Amino acid sequence: MEFVKEIARRRTFGIISHPDAGKTTLTEKLLLFGGAIQEAGAVKSNKIKKSATSDFMEIERQRGISVATSVLAFIYKDKKINILDTPGHKDFAEDTFRTLTAVDSVIVVIDVAKGVEEQTEKLVEVCRMRNIPMIVFINKLDREGKDAFDLLDEVEQKLGLKVTPLSFPIGMGYDFKGIYNIYEKNINLFSGSSKKNIEETIAFDNLDSPELEKIIGAEAADELRDNLELTEGVYPAFDKEAYLKGEQQPVFFGSALNNFGVRELLDCFINIAPAPRPKKAEERLVNANEKEFSGFVFKIHANMDPKHRDRLAFIKVVSGTFERNTPYLHVRQNKKLKFSSPNAFFAEKKEIVDISYPGDIVGLHDTGNFKIGDTLTSGEELHYKGIPSFSPEHFRYINNADPMKAKQLYKGIDQLMDEGVAQLFTLELNGRKVIGTVGALQYEVIQYRLEHEYGAKCTYENFPVHKACWVEPKDEKNEEFQEFKRVKQKFLATDKKGQLVFLADSPFSLQMTQQKYPTVKLHYTSEFE
Numbered sequence: 001m002e003f004v005k006e007i008a009r010r011r012t013f014g015i016i017s018h019p020d021a022g023k024t025t026l027t028e029k030l031l032l033f034g035g036a037i038q039e040a041g042a043v044k045s046n047k048i049k050k051s052a053t054s055d056f057m058e059i060e061r062q063r064g065i066s067v068a069t070s071v072l073a074f075i076y077k078d079k080k081i082n083i084l085d086t087p088g089h090k091d092f093a094e095d096t097f098r099t100l101t102a103v104d105s106v107i108v109v110i111d112v113a114k115g116v117e118e119q120t121e122k123l124v125e126v127c128r129m130r131n132i133p134m135i136v137f138i139n140k141l142d143r144e145g146k147d148a149f150d151l152l153d154e155v156e157q158k159l160g161l162k163v164t165p166l167s168f169p170i171g172m173g174y175d176f177k178g179i180y181n182i183y184e185k186n187i188n189l190f191s192g193s194s195k196k197n198i199e200e201t202i203a204f205d206n207l208d209s210p211e212l213e214k215i216i217g218a219e220a221a222d223e224l225r226d227n228l229e230l231t232e233g234v235y236p237a238f239d240k241e242a243y244l245k246g247e248q249q250p251v252f253f254g255s256a257l258n259n260f261g262v263r264e265l266l267d268c269f270i271n272i273a274p275a276p277r278p279k280k281a282e283e284r285l286v287n288a289n290e291k292e293f294s295g296f297v298f299k300i301h302a303n304m305d306p307k308h309r310d311r312l313a314f315i316k317v318v319s320g321t322f323e324r325n326t327p328y329l330h331v332r333q334n335k336k337l338k339f340s341s342p343n344a345f346f347a348e349k350k351e352i353v354d355i356s357y358p359g360d361i362v363g364l365h366d367t368g369n370f371k372i373g374d375t376l377t378s379g380e381e382l383h384y385k386g387i388p389s390f391s392p393e394h395f396r397y398i399n400n401a402d403p404m405k406a407k408q409l410y411k412g413i414d415q416l417m418d419e420g421v422a423q424l425f426t427l428e429l430n431g432r433k434v435i436g437t438v439g440a441l442q443y444e445v446i447q448y449r450l451e452h453e454y455g456a457k458c459t460y461e462n463f464p465v466h467k468a469c470w471v472e473p474k475d476e477k478n479e480e481f482q483e484f485k486r487v488k489q490k491f492l493a494t495d496k497k498g499q500l501v502f503l504a505d506s507p508f509s510l511q512m513t514q515q516k517y518p519t520v521k522l523h524y525t526s527e528f529e
Contacts, residue, residue, distance in 0.1 A: 010359030112145030392436030
């Protein structure tokens with residue numbers, strides 16, 4: 001019974017948005033409610049020396065952006081909540097796509113002034129493909145922005161969602177008075193001064209009561225009544241089943257920076273969000289309440305602590321319990337491993353845990369055994385799907401700038417590539433190393449981390465490639481494939497797993513190659529059936 005109860009307590013979700021919509025700030029405020037931190041640091045303001053708890057890499061603090069997904073956990077009203085805060089910057093989208101394989105639901109943050117932005121569209125599309133339940137949080141209501149109804153329309157049209165507001169703003173920007181909580185039928189008044197404290201609410205069962213005018217003024221009261229009437233007429237009532245199937249998305253309004261509307265979001269979230277869901281493996285569907293343990297690696301992070309050369313593999317527990325000092329099968333290597341100090345995360349603090357349940361994220365110290373997508377089980381051979389590598393869009397040769405440090409450079413590149421920061425290709429012709437990334441900003445991150453974490457310096461040289469495609473021959477001995485390899489020799493490379501990759505130098509040459517060698521299939525992701 002204990003086991004079933006623990007699963008029901010878990011809520012594992014990711015927060016996604018465009019950069020600057022206030023995702024990291026929202027994460028901080030959720031931690032504040034969970035009592036995990038005493039005061040929240042503003043992400044951008046230089047006056048506050050305390051930087052955001054979830055950004056622990058040096059480069060993130062300098063730039064005020066999140067580069068890596070961080071994992072945070074806290075307890076709120078007896079629910080154990082695991083948040084995966086993802087990078088919003090599009091150069092790090094790949095990390096975010098991988099993280100979405102490990103969450104059971106998602107909160108989408110939208111900036112009230114900018115509305116739906118392009119990066120949000122891409123991420124929401126991935127959630128829609130997987131039917132992940134989503135809650136939308138419209139942020140920064142203390143600033144002037146778009147009209148609430150216009151925003152709701154925009155979310156429906158651009159993101160293809162079916163929304164239903166569960167709270168509604170009273171005014172906006174300078175006239176922002178507060179929020180009416182449709183879900184709980186009460187009003188939360190905004191005083192604008194309480195950035196660190198948690199607001200009081202006033203319950204209102206009857207909106208026609210004259211008390212309302214006294215509190216927010218006659219004009220605002222009339223407007224609120226009209227808006228709520230319109231909301232009821234236009235939007236469907238909230239339906240939990242539809243939300244869990246990914247067919248309806250509740251919307252909340254608030255201002256994370258001013259701690260406003262966050263409690264409503266959290267209270268509703270722990271009530272409606274799904275406990276750990278079943279996950280599809282290649283072999284079968286695995287349910288959370290199965291007795292046998294299984295889990296998969298969705299992220300690897302090297303040098304979490306620069307003083308110790310440590311790598312942590314982040315594992316999402318899918319079924320059964322993960323126990324300390326118990327041997328588990330590493331499916332790809334077909335060998336048993338046991339872990340003496342599995343970590344759980346509590347903002348910046350790591351704690352060693354004896355037992356973890358489905359939905360939990362465990363950090364395992366790794367000496368190089370794990371790659372992204374690996375499965376650990378109690379013994380059954382399972383392979384979890386859905387953690388692909390995407391075709392990079394930028395390519396550069398990487399050169400060693402300090403011949404004395406060749407060993408450090410190769411070790412550094414090796415470890416950073418295991419993390420999935422970028423992809424390494426080795427040219428067949430001369431063995432030169434090429435780094436491919438989804439975004440140009442990653443080159444800076446790699447250079448910075450190689451120098452500061454491994455003591456190695458590198459330089460880059462442009463390498464004109466249009467697209468990298470993974471090659472799937474119909475038959476390796478086939479003459480056409482042999483000819484393809486001979487003719488295209490200088491455009492062929494292998495990736496880290498040893499798979500053959502064709503580096504096309506232009507859209508035209510890609511098209512010509514496909515016409516000339518029809519039996520050789522080219523793929524844009526490394527995970528093809």
